[in-house]
Amino acid sequence: MKILVAVKRTIDAYVKVRVKSDNTGVDLSNAKMAMNPFCEIAVEEAVRLKEKGLATEIVAVTIGSDKAQEQLREAMALGADRSIYIQTSDELEPINIAKLLAAVVQKEQPALILLGKQAIDSDNNQVGQMLAALCDMPQATFASKVVLSTDKVVVSRDVDGGEQILSLQLPAVVTTDLRLNEPRFKKLPDIMKAKKKIIEVFTPELLGVVLKSHITTLSVADPPPRKAGIKVQNVAELVHKLKNEAKVIA
Amino acid sequence: MKALVIAEHDNHILKGATRALVTAALQIAEHVDVLVAGNKCLTVVTAASQIAGVSNVLVADHGNLQYPTSETLAALVLGIAADYIGILAAATTTGKNFLPRVAARLDVAQISEITAVITSDTFVRPIYAGNALATVKSTDSIKVMTVRTSAFIETPTGNTVAEIKNLAAVESSIHTMFISETMSESLRPELTAARIVISGGRGLGSAENFHLLDKVADKLGAAIGASRAAVDSGYAANDMQVGQTGKVVAPDLYIAVAISGAIQHLAGMKESKVIVAINKDAEAPIFQVADYGLVADLFIALPELEALL
Numbered sequence: 269m270k271i272l273v274a275v276k277r278t279i280d281a282y283v284k285v286r287v288k289s290d291n292t293g294v295d296l297s298n299a300k301m302a303m304n305p306f307c308e309i310a311v312e313e314a315v316r317l318k319e320k321g322l323a324t325e326i327v328a329v330t331i332g333s334d335k336a337q338e339q340l341r342e343a344m345a346l347g348a349d350r351s352i353y354i355q356t357s358d359e360l361e362p363i364n365i366a367k368l369l370a371a372v373v374q375k376e377q378p379a380l381i382l383l384g385k386q387a388i389d390s391d392n393n394q395v396g397q398m399l400a401a402l403c404d405m406p407q408a409t410f411a412s413k414v415v416l417s418t419d420k421v422v423v424s425r426d427v428d429g430g431e432q433i434l435s436l437q438l439p440a441v442v443t444t445d446l447r448l449n450e451p452r453f454k455k456l457p458d459i460m461k462a463k464k465k466i467i468e469v470f471t472p473e474l475l476g477v478v479l480k481s482h483i484t485t486l487s488v489a490d491p492p493p494r495k496a497g498i499k500v501q502n503v504a505e506l507v508h509k510l511k512n513e514a515k516v517i518a
Numbered sequence: 519m520k521a522l523v524i525a526e527h528d529n530h531i532l533k534g535a536t537r538a539l540v541t542a543a544l545q546i547a548e549h550v551d552v553l554v555a556g557n558k559c560l561t562v563v564t565a566a567s568q569i570a571g572v573s574n575v576l577v578a579d580h581g582n583l584q585y586p587t588s589e590t591l592a593a594l595v596l597g598i599a600a601d602y603i604g605i606l607a608a609a610t611t612t613g614k615n616f617l618p619r620v621a622a623r624l625d626v627a628q629i630s631e632i633t634a635v636i637t638s639d640t641f642v643r644p645i646y647a648g649n650a651l652a653t654v655k656s657t658d659s660i661k662v663m664t665v666r667t668s669a670f671i672e673t674p675t676g677n678t679v680a681e682i683k684n685l686a687a688v689e690s691s692i693h694t695m696f697i698s699e700t701m702s703e704s705l706r707p708e709l710t711a712a713r714i715v716i717s718g719g720r721g722l723g724s725a726e727n728f729h730l731l732d733k734v735a736d737k738l739g740a741a742i743g744a745s746r747a748a749v750d751s752g753y754a755a756n757d758m759q760v761g762q763t764g765k766v767v768a769p770d771l772y773i774a775v776a777i778s779g780a781i782q783h784l785a786g787m788k789e790s791k792v793i794v795a796i797n798k799d800a801e802a803p804i805f806q807v808a809d810y811g812l813v814a815d816l817f818i819a820l821p822e823l824e825a826l827l
């Protein structure tokens with residue numbers, strides 16, 4: 269069974285984000301970049317499924333500028349067998365990413381497609397669902413447990429208020445939540461081996477995908493700052509302030 | 519020019535989020551219809567029909583909508599989408615799950631988690647865990663969007679009653695089988711709707727200690743939230759997580775107990791009106807957003823707080 273894993277290069281989750289002074293976007297020029305944490309979880313899950321003998325091949329795919337190939341090397345160091353790189357310059361909208369991934373699905377015919385639930389830069393939470401719709405496949409988003417068999421996958425999902433379990437007929441799309449697993453660290457020998465693994469390069473044209481623009485970003489601004497607060501000396505003062513100053517408790 | 523709002527409900531109660539969606543929708547279009555998709559959801563339909571400014575309530579009341587899959591919900595919405603210039607769902611796990619399928623099938627973008635409507639085609643949405651606010655303009659003929667409902671006031675009940683129209687059933691997807699759903703039972707207010715939220719972090723130290731929050735929450739009528747670390751450590755249930763990847767809350771009062779204030783946590787609570795932080799580390803970043811900071815050991819402060827409330 270073949271698994272396709274989509275990974276995105278994003279700003280490192282712990283870097284302080286700075287908005288550009290001309291308000292055209294976020295300044296990424298010197299920011300540390302990494303694999304989107306939810307994609308790391310997707311790669312880890314694929315590797316575990318292969319280690320259990322349930323999957324035979326893991327293909328990683330990314331869409332972005334040249335540097336994004338670093339994240340494919342990362343995915344291969346973690347256990348992906350080979351990669352597909354789709355070269356684009358722009359920050360693409362989720363609908364366009366989904367169309368490109370759908371073209372890859374068409375070519376590769378994976379039984380299971382794993383994605384992160386959300387990219388931590390754009391916070392869109394869309395691509396997996398859109399891909400499932402375009403490929404007419406069942407989906408399970410926000411997965412906290414994945415049980416794979418030959419023709420179906422049973423997924424526990426984190427939903428508001430509790431947990432839901434779905435059984436999907438393969439091929440299917442699953443997006444990962446934080447609770448699914450704890451990604452391993454890359455080992456040096458595996459990083460070396462990953463350098464020899466194959467990255468196939470495509471462009472949207474080569475895949476026959478026409479990209480359309482749907483959204484224009486007019487500006488990117490800092491959120492309004494909170495006014496500086498105060499330190500209270502003790503619980504009594506806190507309660508007094510909450511009652512009489514903030515008036516949020518009776 | 520009509521917009522469609524997808525009602526949030528549990529087949530019995532219409533969630534306040536629906537009223538916030540109506541508020542957003544009325545800023546986009548003159549007329550707003552509400553779709554109630556559920557099973558035996560008459561009380562929800564009645565409540566929806568009374569929201570001020572709603573023209574029609576479209577009802578899909580069928581057995582396969584008790585636990586609808588994303589496929590079924592998307593099919594239902596796609597059946598009526600052509601009538602609307604905007605389709606709005608709450609940014610809950612339900613809305614986030616099915617709405618992108620609708621957008622993809624319509625070949626339009628989805629705009630996620632809008633927090634403001636500037637004009638009928640221009641919206642504000644937080645990106646980078648709320649560290650930046652993007653103003654985006656859509657060129658699509660149908661605007662499909664999820665809404666951060668805490669950012670909009672709730673439209674109250676009005677004097678008129680909307681017309682109720684029944685929709686035909688849609689077939690269930692054959693590829694997805696619903697197995698089960700377990701909802702945590704709680705008598706406390708819902709996290710995203712509560713006026714007061716008290717959240718605990720890793721510093722609580724154990725699931726047992728986490729219950730120290732209960733008594734304070736009882737006195738305040740507060741909902742209880744948690745940081746990711748508290749969830750990961752097994753102190754709190756997953757659906758209690760507040761943050762970039764959990765729930766976004768904006769109560770009148772948010773009390774963070776033993777939470778350091780990582781950006782991912784702040785993303786979920788920094789729009790709260792008043793923030794209180796209780797932390798023994800005076801340098802904890804949470805104090806930078808707190809209106810009232812108390813540097814103290816929670817094991818001393820919480821019992822004191824309980825006694826004084």
Ligand SMILES: Cc1cc2nc3c(=O)[nH]c(=O)nc-3n(C[C@H](O)[C@H](O)[C@H](O)COP(=O)(O)OP(=O)(O)OC[C@H]3O[C@@H](n4cnc5c(N)ncnc54)[C@H](O)[C@@H]3O)c2cc1C
Nearest residue numbers: 719720721745746747761762763764776777778783798816
């Ligand atoms: C992709 C991604 C998504 C994430 N999403 C979320 C999210 O949605 N929500 C979220 O919360 N986190 C999220 N995180 C995790 C986040 O980065 C932090 O790790 C997490 O918020 C830390 O939780 P904490 O503050 O409880 O723990 P810590 O950072 O360990 O802080 C514990 C605090 O407790 C204090 N303390 C300890 N003992 C006491 C005591 N006795 N009395 C008083 N104070 C005490 C300490 O001083 C410390 O400040 C995410 C991370 C990633 C990478």
Ligand SMILES: Nc1ncnc2c1ncn2[C@@H]1O[C@H](COP(=O)(O)O)[C@@H](O)[C@H]1O
Nearest residue numbers: 274275331383384386387392393394395
């Ligand atoms: N440029 C990209 N290349 C590959 N996968 C992507 C890309 N953008 C998003 N994805 C996948 O879609 C998931 C959700 O992203 P989003 O819907 O943008 O929040 C990510 O975790 C990735 O798995």
